[in-house]
Amino acid sequence: MIESILSLTFLAQVLRMFTPYYLGASAANFSERGGVINIAIEGFKIISAFSYAFFTLSFGNPFLSLILSVIVSLLFSLLYAFLTIKLKINQIVTGVGFNLLMAGTAKFLMMLVYQSSSNTPNFQQIPGLPFVSDIPVIGKVAGDYIIITGFALVFISQYVLFRTRLGLRLRSVGENPEAAETLGVKVRLYKMYGVLVCGALSALGGIWLASNQSSFSDGMIAGRGYIAIAAMIIGKWRPVNIFFACLMFAFFEGLEITLQISGSFLPSQIIQMLPYLITILVLIGFIGKTKPPAADGIPY
Amino acid sequence: MSRKVKANIISITVSLLVTILLTSLLLTVIGRNPIQIYSMLAGEVFGTGYGFGQALFKATPLIICGCGLALCFQASLFNIGAEGQLNVGAFVMSVIAYTFDDYLGLMVMPAAIAGGFAASALWGLIPAYLKIKRGVSEVITTIMMNFIALALVNYLLIEFLAVKSTVRTEKIMEVAFIPKLSEYSSLFQGSSANVTFFFAILLAILMYYVFYRTRFGYEIRSVGLNPVASRYLGVRTNRVILWSFLIGAGLTSFVGINFIFGYKGYYEFGFSNNLGFTSIAVTLLAKNNPIGIIFTALLFGVLDYGGLAVNTAVPKEIMLVFQALVILSILAVDKTVKIYYLKEE
Numbered sequence A: 001m002i003e004s005i006l007s008l009t010f011l012a013q014v015l016r017m018f019t020p021y022y023l024g025a026s027a028a029n030f031s032e033r034g035g036v037i038n039i040a041i042e043g044f045k046i047i048s049a050f051s052y053a054f055f056t057l058s059f060g061n062p063f064l065s066l067i068l069s070v071i072v073s074l075l076f077s078l079l080y081a082f083l084t085i086k087l088k089i090n091q092i093v094t095g096v097g098f099n100l101l102m103a104g105t106a107k108f109l110m111m112l113v114y115q116s117s118s119n120t121p122n123f124q125q126i127p128g129l130p131f132v133s134d135i136p137v138i139g140k141v142a143g144d145y146i147i148i149t150g151f152a153l154v155f156i157s158q159y160v161l162f163r164t165r166l167g168l169r170l171r172s173v174g175e176n177p178e179a180a181e182t183l184g185v186k187v188r189l190y191k192m193y194g195v196l197v198c199g200a201l202s203a204l205g206g207i208w209l210a211s212n213q214s215s216f217s218d219g220m221i222a223g224r225g226y227i228a229i230a231a232m233i234i235g236k237w238r239p240v241n242i243f244f245a246c247l248m249f250a251f252f253e254g255l256e257i258t259l260q261i262s263g264s265f266l267p268s269q270i271i272q273m274l275p276y277l278i279t280i281l282v283l284i285g286f287i288g289k290t291k292p293p294a295a296d297g298i299p300y
Numbered sequence B: 001m002s003r004k005v006k007a008n009i010i011s012i013t014v015s016l017l018v019t020i021l022l023t024s025l026l027l028t029v030i031g032r033n034p035i036q037i038y039s040m041l042a043g044e045v046f047g048t049g050y051g052f053g054q055a056l057f058k059a060t061p062l063i064i065c066g067c068g069l070a071l072c073f074q075a076s077l078f079n080i081g082a083e084g085q086l087n088v089g090a091f092v093m094s095v096i097a098y099t100f101d102d103y104l105g106l107m108v109m110p111a112a113i114a115g116g117f118a119a120s121a122l123w124g125l126i127p128a129y130l131k132i133k134r135g136v137s138e139v140i141t142t143i144m145m146n147f148i149a150l151a152l153v154n155y156l157l158i159e160f161l162a163v164k165s166t167v168r169t170e171k172i173m174e175v176a177f178i179p180k181l182s183e184y185s186s187l188f189q190g191s192s193a194n195v196t197f198f199f200a201i202l203l204a205i206l207m208y209y210v211f212y213r214t215r216f217g218y219e220i221r222s223v224g225l226n227p228v229a230s231r232y233l234g235v236r237t238n239r240v241i242l243w244s245f246l247i248g249a250g251l252t253s254f255v256g257i258n259f260i261f262g263y264k265g266y267y268e269f270g271f272s273n274n275l276g277f278t279s280i281a282v283t284l285l286a287k288n289n290p291i292g293i294i295f296t297a298l299l300f301g302v303l304d305y306g307g308l309a310v311n312t313a314v315p316k317e318i319m320l321v322f323q324a325l326v327i328l329s330i331l332a333v334d335k336t337v338k339i340y341y342l343k344e345e
Helices: A002-006 A008-033 A041-059 A062-086 A091-114 A145-163 A165-175 A177-182 A187-213 A224-234 A239-262 A268-284 B003-029 B034-047 B049-074 B082-134 B138-161 B196-213 B215-225 B227-232 B237-252 B255-264 B275-285 B290-309 B318-340
Strands: none
Touching (some): A008 A165, A008 A224, A008 A239, A041 A062, A041 A224, A062 A091, A062 B318, A091 B275, A091 B318, A145 A165, A165 A177, A165 A187, A187 A224, A224 A239, A239 A268, A268 B138, B003 B318, B034 B290, B049 B215, B049 B290, B082 B138, B082 B237, B082 B255, B082 B275, B196 B215, B196 B290, B215 B227, B275 B290, B275 B318, B290 B318
16 A cells, blocks of 8 residues: 555656646636636636547547647637627636537537547557657656646746746736736736636646546546646646646546555545545635635636 | 516527537537437437436425525525435435334424435534534535545445445335326326426415515515624624535435435435536526526526437437536626626726
């Protein structure tokens, strides 16, 4: 039991599972830093995972499919931005609607194209970095483009949010849009940037999950979009803290898988609950205080 | 007719038309004839007693859950947690029902319903408490509580309470079942529609009365519109928030009556099938008005069963897309009407 957790394979697995969490959490963070709540990360992951499956099964080129799926997600993000920023519709209900729309569309198209309500046919995974991905165990982590992107994103998002003009403006829009506008910042434009970055990053997370299991199946995202939001909250909207929160959740997931294989002392449902329970505890205030951007969720 | 009522009618009609248009477009793109699909749907649902009964059966839990959500939404509480609340409630309801039916006989029903209500309400207590005491948004907490609820129920079922190699509880005794509509009229032959449907209608009427004719309803709506002003008017806002959340969450458990007492006789994991989220669409489309909810729930019920009816021509999942488009177009149209017709913003 302990040996299987302390192994390199386990570590590699945790680092792999970390990726879709961090991509999603970072996505949500970019959106919320600009003051737009997006609870549809789950849906964005579903639609982009399905798109990836569809494109790669149709065209066979994984990288082209990746780009096309990100574009699909961006188109949905544009619609989301139009509804929440231009029309100023409540972001929560829009998010609920988007989740239903994207999950429904994926289910419908899967049935229509592949005549299956459960999964698409199998396809090839995105090839890894040459040479690096051939190294045993480590290669599956260090040779994977999206995983590398996920880890690089910790530094990139920290840098962009806190060291660039774009980040400063995005944050000012999320904290105090009136003040930002007085200083000449185009509030709605920056909000849209946030929403679009959110769409692209959550798409990457979905695409990775589909590529990782070589197919798209119904329910495969399994709440990871929501866990990503939870990680963002626990990480207090800070890229580095979010990194640790995602690492913790990835550890839980790795643990769950290992326990299922090796017979468990803890039932898997209890481990599944942990991310959500911890979030509630953080929100109650047991584990430090957490505070969202001041104008988070308020249309401007 | 006041301008506001007119605006509501306009936006509901327009958004339904927009949705039908978009869906027709989608159907045309994939090479189906929309008119043919719609007439197939209508023929099956309105042409056969069985189909109509099934639509009523599907609409019943949507009316019930919609009423619970309306109570929260009227107070501006975004309860996204109905899915979790109703699962906890229905689960407890069935456990009480099959455990005590030997001792209590027919009295087991009110006991089970009360127990289910309490369990769901308790599940709503945590977000309500956090909202009032810590100012934490109920959106996030209710989402988290959904997952905790489903995992917890799943755990209790599989580890302790489920009938071997299933994910359902034991069946309640036969006499405790609620009569099916087909027992009164041969029209509904074979359909699962049961008397719970009328209970749901009564609940909606009661909720309408509460919202628009009682002091509590007035306070709920006033807190929903403007909590600060309400406080100055002497409304105890926190108490209103607490009670609307508790009762609203509690009411969602009543969907278990339709499934457990009216249909299967047990709780089954996954029975809700996103009911808690579909109800959000139903409630929003009805603008949180309980009488409106009866109609929007019937529409969704028709779509739900209608999807099965047209499944041979087009995958039934098209109805999921339709339902999502309804919710997004009502939001968009509503806002546009507000800006250009009511000139509010």
